[in-house]
Amino acid sequence: MLTCYACGARAESGQRCDCGEPLWYETDPAGVAWPDADAGGVWAFESLLPVGRPESGLATAAGGTPLVRAPTLDADGARVHVKLEGTNPTGSFKDRGSAVGVTAALAAGRERVGTVSHGNMAASMAANAAGTDLDCVVLVPADIPDERLARIGAYGPRVVRVEGDYGRLYHDSLDVAGVEFVNSDSPLRVAGQKTTVLEVLAERAPDVPDAVVMPVSSGGHASAAWKALREAEAAGLVDDPPRLYLVQAAACAPVAAAFDRGDEEVVRLAPDEVGETVAYSIANPDPPSGTRALAAARATGGAVLAADDDDIGAARDWMARAGFRVEAASATPLAALGRLRDAGEIEAGEDVVLVATGAGYGDDAPPESVETVRREGLAGALRAD
Amino acid sequence: MLTCYACGARAESGQRCDCGEPLWYETDPAGVAWPDADAGGVWAFESLLPVGRPESGLATAAGGTPLVRAPTLDADGARVHVKLEGTNPTGSFKDRGSAVGVTAALAAGRERVGTVSHGNMAASMAANAAGTDLDCVVLVPADIPDERLARIGAYGPRVVRVEGDYGRLYHDSLDVAGVEFVNSDSPLRVAGQKTTVLEVLAERAPDVPDAVVMPVSSGGHASAAWKALREAEAAGLVDDPPRLYLVQAAACAPVAAAFDRGDEEVVRLAPDEVGETVAYSIANPDPPSGTRALAAARATGGAVLAADDDDIGAARDWMARAGFRVEAASATPLAALGRLRDAGEIEAGEDVVLVATGAGYGDDAPPESVETVRREGLAGALRAD
Numbered sequence: 087m088l089t090c091y092a093c094g095a096r097a098e099s100g101q102r103c104d105c106g107e108p109l110w111y112e113t114d115p116a117g118v119a120w121p122d123a124d125a126g127g128v129w130a131f132e133s134l135l136p137v138g139r140p141e142s143g144l145a146t147a148a149g150g151t152p153l154v155r156a157p158t159l160d161a162d163g164a165r166v167h168v169k170l171e172g173t174n175p176t177g178s179f180k181d182r183g184s185a186v187g188v189t190a191a192l193a194a195g196r197e198r199v200g201t202v203s204h205g206n207m208a209a210s211m212a213a214n215a216a217g218t219d220l221d222c223v224v225l226v227p228a229d230i231p232d233e234r235l236a237r238i239g240a241y242g243p244r245v246v247r248v249e250g251d252y253g254r255l256y257h258d259s260l261d262v263a264g265v266e267f268v269n270s271d272s273p274l275r276v277a278g279q280k281t282t283v284l285e286v287l288a289e290r291a292p293d294v295p296d297a298v299v300m301p302v303s304s305g306g307h308a309s310a311a312w313k314a315l316r317e318a319e320a321a322g323l324v325d326d327p328p329r330l331y332l333v334q335a336a337a338c339a340p341v342a343a344a345f346d347r348g349d350e351e352v353v354r355l356a357p358d359e360v361g362e363t364v365a366y367s368i369a370n371p372d373p374p375s376g377t378r379a380l381a382a383a384r385a386t387g388g389a390v391l392a393a394d395d396d397d398i399g400a401a402r403d404w405m406a407r408a409g410f411r412v413e414a415a416s417a418t419p420l421a422a423l424g425r426l427r428d429a430g431e432i433e434a435g436e437d438v439v440l441v442a443t444g445a446g447y448g449d450d451a452p453p454e455s456v457e458t459v460r461r462e463g464l465a466g467a468l469r470a471d
Numbered sequence: 472m473l474t475c476y477a478c479g480a481r482a483e484s485g486q487r488c489d490c491g492e493p494l495w496y497e498t499d500p501a502g503v504a505w506p507d508a509d510a511g512g513v514w515a516f517e518s519l520l521p522v523g524r525p526e527s528g529l530a531t532a533a534g535g536t537p538l539v540r541a542p543t544l545d546a547d548g549a550r551v552h553v554k555l556e557g558t559n560p561t562g563s564f565k566d567r568g569s570a571v572g573v574t575a576a577l578a579a580g581r582e583r584v585g586t587v588s589h590g591n592m593a594a595s596m597a598a599n600a601a602g603t604d605l606d607c608v609v610l611v612p613a614d615i616p617d618e619r620l621a622r623i624g625a626y627g628p629r630v631v632r633v634e635g636d637y638g639r640l641y642h643d644s645l646d647v648a649g650v651e652f653v654n655s656d657s658p659l660r661v662a663g664q665k666t667t668v669l670e671v672l673a674e675r676a677p678d679v680p681d682a683v684v685m686p687v688s689s690g691g692h693a694s695a696a697w698k699a700l701r702e703a704e705a706a707g708l709v710d711d712p713p714r715l716y717l718v719q720a721a722a723c724a725p726v727a728a729a730f731d732r733g734d735e736e737v738v739r740l741a742p743d744e745v746g747e748t749v750a751y752s753i754a755n756p757d758p759p760s761g762t763r764a765l766a767a768a769r770a771t772g773g774a775v776l777a778a779d780d781d782d783i784g785a786a787r788d789w790m791a792r793a794g795f796r797v798e799a800a801s802a803t804p805l806a807a808l809g810r811l812r813d814a815g816e817i818e819a820g821e822d823v824v825l826v827a828t829g830a831g832y833g834d835d836a837p838p839e840s841v842e843t844v845r846r847e848g849l850a851g852a853l854r855a856d
Binding site: 122125127141142143144146147150152154155156157158159170172173174175176177209213214215216217237240241242403406407408409410411445 | 507510512526527528529531532535537539540541542543544555557558559560561562594598599600601602622625626627788791792793794795796830
C-alpha cells in the first residue's frame with residue numbers, strides 16, 4: 087500500500103497522489119531492530135521494503151557502504167563522518183533504489199523496466215537489470231555526450247535518445263504502458279534509497295548523529311532519508327532523529343529558493359533562472375519530489391542551502407585530500423558545512439554525516455549504434471515488440 | 472614475525488628472505504572464528520592482521536565487498552559467484568593492503584609511506600594516506616599518461632616521475648631509507664589482501680567454494696589468497712580449501728609460462744617476450760611474487776593460465792551484460808573459465824568464485840606540476856627534507 091505524505095491519501099498503485107505529490111510505501115516498523123552494522127546492505131532492512139532479497143544478481147549487492155569518521159574534515163568542533171555511497175556496485179547510491187525496483191518488477195512478473203536518466207541512475211538501472219529476465223529501457227537526451235552513452239551502454243540496455251524537452255520526460259514516462267519506470271522519486275526507488283540513512287542509524291546506534299547533510303536534486307533521496315527517520319522513530323529505535331540539511335548547486339536551486347522564501351511549494355525554474363554547474367548531476371530545475379524534500383528539511387529542523395561552483399570545487403578537492411574522491415555533486419554537503427557551522431545550525435561537539443552520493447566514474451568508448459526517436463514517438467517506440 | 476614460505480626462515484623485519492623469496496607475516500589462527508558475512512571489512516579479521524583497526528579515516532573502509540551469485544555467467548553447470556572488489560573505496564582490491572600498510576606505518580611511528588605504481592595501487596596508497604599524518608610518495612614512470620596522473624594526484628601525494636627502467640624500481644625502493652614502501656607483494660600488503668579470500672570463505676561458510684579464479688600480476692594477491700586458505704585450514708574452519716586458478720594476459724605471462732613448463736621458478740621475461748594488452752594493469756614481466764604464486768596454484772591443486780586479448784575483451788563485455796562493469800584485467804578469470812571447464816579442471820555442480828579485482832575508474836584533469844628525477848637520483852630526492 088502507498089500513501090501520500092502530504093494529504094494522507096492511500097493508493098494501491100501508481101507513483102503520484104491525486105493531490106499532485108509523490109507517493110511512498112506504507113511500512114510497519116513495529117518490532118524492527120537494527121541489523122549488524124554494515125552487514126547485508128539494502129536487504130538487511132527487508133522487513134521495511136516492498137519486496138524481499140533476490141536469490142542472485144547485482145541487486146543483492148547494493149548498499150552496505152562504509153561510514154567513515156573523517157577528522158580532517160571537521161568543522162570547528164563538529165565531528166564529520168562520510169557515508170561513502172560511491173562504493174555501491176555502479177558507483178552511486180542509485181543502486182539502492184535500482185536493486186529494489188528491479189527486484190520488485192521481477193516479483194510482479196513485469197518484462198521491462200526503465201528510467202529517465204543520462205547519468206548515475208541510468209547506469210545503475212541498466213546494471214541491475216542486466217543478467218535478469220527484464221529488459222531495460224533508458225531514455226537519454228538526444229545530445230548526450232559519447233562518454234556517458236558508453237557508461238550506460240556497457241550493460242546492454244535499450245538506449246533511446248529522445249529529442250524535445252528532456253525535462254518533461256519524467257512525467258511522460260508515467261504514462262508509458264508496459265514499462266515499470268523506476269525514476270528518481272518513484273516509490274520503489276525511495277524505498278531502496280531510505281536504506282542509506284537506515285544504515286547510518288544502525289551503524290551509529292545507540293548513538294544518533296545530530297545532522298545528515300546531503301545533496302538534493304529530484305528530492306527522491308532526501309525524501310527517502312526523511313522516510314528512514316520517520317520509520318526509525320516509529321520503531322522506537324531513535325528518540326531524537328538527526329536534522330536533514332539539503333544542498334543544491336547555486337546555478338540550479340529551486341528547493342533552496344523555496345526554502346529561503348518560506349514557501350510551502352517548490353516552483354519549477356524558468357530556463358533563464360538555470361545556469362551551468364560542475365555539479366550537473368544534481369541540476370534539476372523541476373524536481374518532482376522538491377516539495378517533499380522541502381517538507382523533510384523543515385520537519386526535521388534542518389534547512390536547504392545552495393553552494394556555488396567555487397565552493398563545490400574547493401570542497402571536492404578537500405575531500406580528495408582527506409581520501410575521498412567523489413563527483414562534484416557529492417561535495418556540496420562539505421561546501422555548505424562551514425556556513426551551517428557559522429550560522430550555529432550545527433554546533434561544536436555534534437556528529438554530522440555527509441552523504442557522498444557518488445564516486446564520479448570515468449567513461450570509455452560509446453556503443454556503436456543507438457536508435458533515435460522524437461519525444462512524441464516515445465510511447466510508440468516503447469510498445470512491446 | 473615474518474616467515475618465508477619457501478625456506479621457512481624467520482625474520483623480524485624486511486620484505487624479502489635471504490633466499491630471495493618474499494616474506495609474509497606469521498599468524499596464529501587458533502581460535503579464529505568467521506565474522507558475520509560482510510560486516511567489518513578487512514578489520515573483521517583483525518586477529519590475523521599485523522595491526523589493529525584504526526580509529527578513523529579511509530583505511531577503516533576497506534573490504535567488505537559483495538560476493539554475488541551470477542547465474543548468467545555459469546559455465547556448463549559450474550556455478551559462478553563474482554567477488555566485486557571494485558566496490559572498495561578507490562575501486563580496487565588494493566585498498567585492503569593499503570589500509571593495513573598505512574595503519575601499520577602510523578602505528579610504527581613512520582612519517583612516510585610510498586609505492587611503485589601508476590595505477591590502482593598508486594591511487595589506493597595516496598587515498599589511504601590522505602587525511603593521516605603520513606606523507607605519501609608515489610613513483611611513476613616518466614611517460615605516465617595525464618589521466619592516470621590525475622587520478623593519483625587528486626589525493627595530494629608527492630608524485631615522482633622516474634626516468635629509466637621502471638621495472639627495476641620495485642627492487643630499488645626496498646633500499647630507500649625513511650619511506651615504508653608498501654608495494655605489490657610487501658608483507659603488509661599481502662596481510663591486507665588475504666582478506667579478499669577470507670571474506671569469501673566467511674560469506675559461504677559452512678559451504679566452501681570449489682575454486683577461486685583470479686588475475687595474477689606481481690603475485691601478491693595470489694600469495695595472499697594462498698595465505699588465507701592456509702590460515703583457514705589451520706584454524707579448522709575449512710577442511711578442503713578451494714583450488715586457486717591464476718590467470719594472466721597472454722601478452723605478458725611469465726607465471727603461466729613457468730607453470731606450463733613445469734618449472735619451480737618464474738623467470739623474468741625479456742623485452743621481446745612482452746606485448747601490449749588491454750589488461751595492462753596485470754602486465755608485469757618480472758613478478759616479485761611470481762614464484763610464490765606458482766607455488767600457490769600447485770599446492771592448492773589449481774593452475775596458471777593465460778588469456779588473449781580477444782577473450783579478455785569478450786569476457787569483459789559479457790560481465791557488463793551480467794551487471795558487472797570491471798577493468799579488463801578483472802575479466803581474465805571469466806576469459807579462462809570456459810577452458811577450465813572444458814579441461815575438467817572445474818566440474819559441473821562446482822561453485823567457482825571469480826575475483827573481479829577492479830572497477831576500471833575513469834580519469835580527469837592532471838595535476839598542475841609534477842617533479843621529475845632520474846632513477847639514479849631517487850634516493851636523494853626522497854631523503855627527508
